[in-house]
Amino acid sequence: MTPEIGHFALALAFALALIQSVVPLIGANRGKLLWMQSARATSIGQLLLVGLAFGALMRSFIISDFTVVNVASNSHSLKPMLYKIAGTWGSHEGSLLLWVLILTLFGAGVSLFGSNIPDPLKARTLAVQAWISTGFLSFMLFTSNPFTRVFPPPADGKDLNPLLQDVGLALHPPFLYLGYVGFSIVFSFAVAALLEGRVDAAWARWVRPWTLAAWMSLTAGIVLGSWWAYYELGWGGWWFWDPVENVSFMPWLLGTALLHSAIVTEKRDAFKSWTILLAILTFSLSLLGTFVVRSGLLTSVHAFAVDPERGLYILFLLALSIGGSLALYAWRAPMMEAGGIFKPISREAGLLVNNLILGAATGTVLFGTLYPLFLEAVTGEKISVGAPFFNATFIPMMLPLVLFMGVGPFLSWKRADLAGVLQRVRFVALASIIATLVLWYLQEGGPLLAHLSILLATWLLLATLREWAMRIRLFDVPISEALRRARNLPRASHGMTMAHAGLAVAMFGFIGSSAWKVEEVVFVAPGSTIEIAGFEVTFEGVERVRGPNYFADRGTLDVTRNGESITTLFPERRYYPIAESSTTESAIRSTLAGDLYASIAEPASEDAELSGAWTLRILYEPFVNFIWLGSTFLILGGALSLSDRRLRVGAPKRTRATSALSTPAE
Known part of the structure; x- marks a missing residue:
């Protein structure tokens, strides 16, 4: 019964989204206050209903209800409870439900905490947000129902991808989606401003906290994903320029530009048209990322390779959202007032350079990510654009x-x-x-x-x-x-x-x-010693251990320096019998100066001379923990700025003078 309740809640949320997408907009255009204020009730109602649906799906995972296809395909009764819960968003359908939950969360947030926003602007903003909700709720109900039943149910589930059964990956999607989807409300503010015909310092003040919250969450999501890749994949890398990594990085780059551009709009009443465009493009890149990982174009550890029909549905939503907003921008933006005048040597000019470089860097990453997909679609030829291209183009661009x-x-x-x-x-x-x-x-x-x-x-x-x-x-x-x-x-x-x-x-x-990473990949047998970066690493052998839903070959490495014992490392090679998949669990000795990183691979039994040996990867990564330390400072800096009282109260008062676009309804 619980899945049916969740499905019915989604249907009701879809109905509310349809109402919210029309009634407040008409009210804003006709000056009907009650119609405008109806958006508050519908946005909160959407959040409660989608939250109910999300809770219903999570309960199905917790109790291992294998009559639900989503649970049977992505869970197992022996899986630890944390990963049963994380399985709620570990599939295409579940992650899409999380996407919509966060979408409604931001809409309800504006309703509850935007008391200083004028009713016409708030109504238009929430109506635009409801347009997005309508699209994704319809996508779930018609093509990606997370509550589809299966009868007779299987005796047990197929288990979640073992690579995703990790604390880092359990937290990575919620934070990433808070960033991705958080930019939707900034997009809605931008489209509402174009519909209203007014962008000023007050508008920029209202937009900034939501932009900051989305940027901060996206930063946390990207960092968690990078941290997971570093210690889980066993390669000793924290960024691989994977297309799925890139589609989260591009909104972060433009979102950073948007943060700085909005400051200029607020302080100097300049960059108004540019700030609106950045708001549209930032969320457009979030939608593009959603399409890339759900269309079947990519097969990746953290991509949802699904049937092309779903990809076409998302492509339609993508074209409607991006095309419609850019068409509206092309029509309305040229009529905006220019704003404040500034000299070439000024803070405005410095922030303009900041925006131009970030925009060019985003374009470079976009080209390198999409060109191989475009070429394959047109010619059938497969090419790989990897780290050498991005390192040679992106890094020199960012140094200035x-x-x-x-x-x-x-x-x-x-x-x-x-x-x-x-x-x-x-x-x-x-x-x-x-x-x-x-x-x-x-x-x-x-x-x-x-x-x-x-x-x-x-x-x-x-x-x-x-x-x-x-x-x-x-x-x-x-x-x-x-x-x-x-x-x-x-x-x-x-x-x-x-x-x-x-x-x-x-x-x-x-x-x-x-630049200064040291790496050794060698075949080892018990008693073998490897010297690296001043350490002596002795391989003591491998033992078989058992986990809750896996078996593991656990290696033992004694680490010494100058004859003194430093630590013992225990890298693992895990095998998940239900999923019929293996993972590498690295062992890391971390200090601020650098990491000693070890992982083991399958025994090299094919070669008779190396029978019984193991492939051991040892790396020394100087300063790598500064990445996580600096990223923490970035997130804390965003949180400090977000807590500034000026972003919650005291927004500049709107003057009665209007721009040349139109006279807003009051």
Whole structure:
């Protein structure tokens, strides 16, 4: 009975979405207050109904109800409870239900917490959000029902993909979808502004917290996925430029540009048309990612390779959403007022450069991701565009951005004194050069690009700290006064400092683990010793152990340095009999200086001379933990900014003057 309740709740949510997509919009156009305010009830109702459906599906997984096809295909009675729960969103249907749940969550959030948003704008925004809900609810009900029954039910389930039975992957999709889908509400604000014909500082203030929440969640989702790939896949890598990775990275890049562009719109009433376009394109890339991983175009560990008919449905939704919004933008945007004037040397100009570089970088990743798929569709020829292409194009493009990020916060609005800015950062530049030369000496040379990148990362970190120190007048006033000034700084200022510093710290990890990584792949038998990065690693052998739903061959590695015992590592090779699949569980000795990383593969029994030996992969990854540390700073910086009281109250009052587009209904 529970699955039927969930299915009925989805049908009712679909009906509410249809009402919400029409009634508030008509009310906004005709000035009918009750019609506009109906969006509050329908948006909250949608959230409750979709939440009920999601709870019904989760209960089916928890109790192992194998009469539900989704449960029978993605769960097993012996699976640990955490992964039974995670199985709720581990399939195409379940993840789509999570997608819609988060979609309704953001819509209800605007209804509940957007009390300072004018009724016409809120009504139009929630109506647009309901258009998106209608599309995806219909997709679920007509093509991807998560509650489809099977009779007679199987005795047990097929189990979830073993690679997905991991804490990192249990948390990765919810955060990723909070980011993906979170940009939907920003998209809805943008389309509503075009329909209303008004974009101003107040609009930008209302949009910023939702943009920040989505960006922060997407950052957390990407980092969790990267962390999972690092320790679970057994390759010792944290980013592979996989197409499915890229389709989550592209909205993050444009979302970062959108965050900075919205600041200019709020502070200087400029970049209005550009901010609207970024809001549309950011969510459009989220929709594109949804299409790529659900259309059957890709087969990946974290893609849903489904039948093409579903892909065509999503393609139709994609064309309708992106095409319709861009057509509306082309019609309305040219009539927007230009906004504030600024000089080439100013904070506005710096943020414009930021946006242009991020936009170009997004285009590069988009081309490298879609070109192989397009070529195969047109000619049937299969080509691979991998890490060499992206490293050769994306990285050089991003390095100037890091340079500008160090200078940008020192620039004043409208017009800046370049000589004065250079005066403030000259010691930062000198210290960065000295630090890079010291590293060059300690590493006895190395890749030139790596040292240039380290120079820029050091520059960004020191420049960010210098700008924060100037704000509180550290070393210029007594420490008690500096601390008082720090307490009185807006939280958004602290958040910006933490986020920029976090990117610099993460760069140390990106660079160190890529440029100075040491790797050994060898055949070993019990008693074999490998020397790597000053460590001696002795292979003691393998024993068979049993887990809740798997068997594992667990290796034992004794690690010493200069004759002193350091640690013992236990890499595993797991076999899941129900899923008939194997996974690698790496063993890692982590320090801030670097990771000693070990994984084992199948015995090399084909060669008679190596019979009984194992393939052992040992890596030393310098500074790799700076990636997770810096990413944590990025997320905390976003959270600090989001907690700034100015983003919740005190939005600028709208003037009665209207733009040239139209006169909004009041």
